[in-house]
Amino acid sequence: MEKVLKLDSNNKEAKNIIYIINSYEASKKYFEEGNLNGAEEEINKIPSEYSKYNIKDKVDNLKEDIKIKxxxxxxxxxxxxxxxxxxxxxxxxxxxxxxxxxxxxxxxxxxxxxxxxxxxxxxxxxxxxxxxxxxxx
The missing domain is CATH 1.25.40 (Serine Threonine Protein Phosphatase 5, Tetratricopeptide repeat)
Known part of the structure; x- marks a missing residue:
């Protein structure tokens, strides 16, 4: 995505995918540290478009893990x-x-x-x- 942004710095989809990945990673880190409020806050920042990408299952699973915990x-x-x-x-x-x-x-x-x-x-x-x-x- 970073290569795409170097070629086209206004590419909204690339920016959105990077945002989704970064929010997922931050949420996962908070979850692993036991900070469920931080994990929930980060995962809720992810826009609904995440469901169009390969990360969908990971985001959905983390949302469920947070809820269960x-x-x-x-x-x-x-x-x-x-x-x-x-x-x-x-x-x-x-x-x-x-x-x-x-x-x-x-x-x-x-x-x-x-x-x-x-x-x-x-x-x-x-x-x-x-x-x-x-x-x-």
Missing amino acids: KDNINKINEELNLISSLIDKKEFKKASEEIGKVEIKNGTKDQEEKLEVYKNTVNEEIKKTELEEKKKK
């Missing part, structure tokens, strides 16, 4: 909120069950860290409860 993160946030609520209500056994259901491999580092804190809190509280019950007996 964002959906997974939102689902994990809902699960973490439920666990937090159960901890606040001192329902530690239920919280422990919910912790076991979280598929954290699809989450963010922050979510992993938060889940680890919840695990430790719940395990400590369950141990305390068990010790108190043993003392009563």
Whole structure:
């Protein structure tokens, strides 16, 4: 495309293709870095004409990957909120069950860290409860 632009600097199609490729590459880089908002912002800059070119499948696949990842993160946030609520209500056994259901491999580092804190809190509280019950007996 750059050769085309050297011959015809006003070639709109060549400029458009370069823009599409650059936006796709930027979006892909953001996605790989875990910056989903940046990835989504860049991929949404791509004009609809991308569907006429060989890059169509790559753009469509990346759009789907971004959507899936964002959906997974939102689902994990809902699960973490439920666990937090159960901890606040001192329902530690239920919280422990919910912790076991979280598929954290699809989450963010922050979510992993938060889940680890919840695990430790719940395990400590369950141990305390068990010790108190043993003392009563």
